[in-house]
């Protein structure tokens with residue numbers, strides 16, 4: 256249905272485009288589940304509250320171009336987005352800090368649809384070490400290095416308290432981790448070649464509370 260255009264390299268894709276990709280994917284999967292087979296860029300744009308030109312531009316990065324008046328074939332587009340995001344292959348991930356947040360992330364089933372699977376958790380608290388979180392074992396942090404090497408894991412999630420985050424990040428880097436997703440509400444420093452993303456739910460919360468206070472007080 257679609258014309259496959261030359262697959263562009265992921266390098267150079269604007270960050271906002273990358274950030275929107277998971278939204279297109281979950282939207283298209285929902286659309287597919289309702290039995291819709293074809294969809295146009297303006298339709299997608301209207302449902303997601305995006306600009307139609309932006310949608311066309313974003314989706315072109317996947318190598319798929321919609322047909323005039325017909326649009327995109329939903330199934331093909333889903334596959335193209337998954338390929339583009341590199342999530343047809345599951346990345347195995349270790350998580351350090353098996354407290355409430357860490358355990359919730361380990362148990363979260365949704366990650367699989369977006370290309371990651373937490374395969375082991377690590378902690379230093381003897382009450383937590385040895386637990387089983389929906390089939391995912393919690394090991395002592397001492398085991399991280401050997402397991403990462405054996406399982407070729409290069410992606411680590413940090414869910415320890417902020418006071419321990421830098422130390423854990425330093426260890427992860429020295430143990431061969433190449434990408435860190437930090438959920439601790441603190442800034443950590445890593446060498447330039449290490450991929451680092453922070454996700455602080457508290458940062459978003461601070462915005463909500465501030466807006467609530469200023470708008471509705």
Ligand code: ATP
Pocket residue numbers: 351352353354355356357377378379380383396414415416419422423
């Ligand atoms: P949260 O809901 O924030 O995950 P929690 O109240 O269960 O937290 P925290 O004190 O935030 O617990 O710690 C999270 C987890 O990190 C705990 O299980 C704790 O044992 C673990 N932890 C703390 N310091 C380290 C460390 N240096 N290395 C590994 N794990 C650690």
